[in-house]
Amino acid sequence: MSSVLIIILCLLGLAITGYIIFAHACNRKVVCPSFSKSCNTVLDSKWSRVFGVKNEITGFLYYVFVFTVTGLSLTSYNVLFVLKGLVSIAVLYSAYLTVIQSKKLRHFCFYCICTAIINLLLFVLIVL
Numbered sequence: 001m002s003s004v005l006i007i008i009l010c011l012l013g014l015a016i017t018g019y020i021i022f023a024h025a026c027n028r029k030v031v032c033p034s035f036s037k038s039c040n041t042v043l044d045s046k047w048s049r050v051f052g053v054k055n056e057i058t059g060f061l062y063y064v065f066v067f068t069v070t071g072l073s074l075t076s077y078n079v080l081f082v083l084k085g086l087v088s089i090a091v092l093y094s095a096y097l098t099v100i101q102s103k104k105l106r107h108f109c110f111y112c113i114c115t116a117i118i119n120l121l122l123f124v125l126i127v128l
Contacts, residue, residue: 002125003070009125010067013118016111017060024054030111038107047100055097059115062090066122084127091123 020043023030032039042048048055068074069083094116101108 003073006070006122006125007067009118009122010063010070013063013115014060014067016115016118017056017063020056020111021054021060024056033110038105039109039111041107042101042105042109042112045100045105047097047104059090062086066126087119087123087126090119094119 020030024043030039030043043056050058065086066083069079074080097112098116101112
């Protein structure tokens with residue numbers, strides 16, 4: 001049952017990050033829900049990259065990895081160790097970026113908050 005939930009969460013993460021990648025590739029602004037008009041402020045901030053790579057690209061690759069490991073039921077110790085490590089890093093980085101949105105930017109991105117929640121749920125399902 002948890003494998004199905006993990007796959008569903010990964011698909012949601014892929015949809016969100018894929019949409020942001022697509023919007024940026026087409027040089028378009030990300031369309032935010034009416035209650036969250038600050039997506040582009042957050043997505044274009046100096047915190048939107050790690051080592052020059054946009055967070056949405058890193059996130060997309062992360063969700064592909066988790067989806068693949070879960071979908072193929074890879075259970076070797078090394079793969080599970082890497083998976084748990086990546087999921088732990090992802091939830092910590094999401095928490096850090098949420099604090100940045102709150103304290104530094106004073107703007108929130110709906111999609112960023114959604115992926116932070118997805119990462120928290122993946123952490124609960126995979127690590128705990």
